[in-house]
Amino acid sequence: MIQQIYPTPTHDFSYELNKDFHFAAAHSIPHETAGKCQYVHGHTYYANxxxxxxxxxxxGFLVNFQTIKKLLxxxxxxxxxxxDEFFSEKSNEFPSTEVVARLMYEIIQEYLDTTENKPTCLQIFLRETPTSYVVYRPKRGGKA
Structure with a gap:
């Protein structure tokens, strides 16, 4: 994994866990104003x-690192x-990096809400290219 410095969300929690991983995926933004992105193309995404x-x-975990990897x-x-079922069921949602970051948050937080210790997902950092990334943070109160 590449070494990165991520934007750090401010919080008052005692524990903070960060999980890095990468994945290869293709997508398109099927809209005429998306330029070349309207065609199917791939990226190696880096996420935190x-x-x-x-x-x-x-x-003794906030959440098991393996669980995060399995979910995302x-x-x-x-x-x-x-x-993906999220995009194939919603014709008005395209898999832009912003929307994928928000979806990742929703998947993680939905799981965390089922756990006994109830940790909170503070942010998703999603890098699409070496020069482009998105940070998604839910509004205060933890709701997307």
């Missing part, structure tokens, strides 16, 4: 998930994001 909380689970990497790696 930031989770924070006060309480650890029975294993396994879902998007080596796929066409337009074919």
């Amino acid at each position: 998930v930031t989770i924070a909380g006060e309480d650890l689970n029975e294993l 990497h396994d879902r998007f790696d080596h796929g066409v994001m337009n074919d």
Whole structure:
């Protein structure tokens, strides 16, 4: 994994967990104003998930790193994001980096809400190219 400095969200939690991973995926933005991006093309995305909380689970984790990888990497790696159930069911949502970052947050937070210790996803950092990235942070209160 490449070494990166990520924007850091301000918070008062005792614990902060960060998980880096990368995945290869294709997408298109099927709109005439998207230029070359309207055609199917691929990227090697680099992601960082930031989770924070006060309480650890029975294993001493905020959340298991493997769980984050299963929820996100396994879902998007080596796929066409337009074919993901989220995008195929919503014709008005395109898999832009901004929307994918928000979707990743929603997937993670939905899982975290089911856990006993209830940590919070503070941000998703998603790099699409070496020079372009998005940071998604939910509004205060944790709602997307």
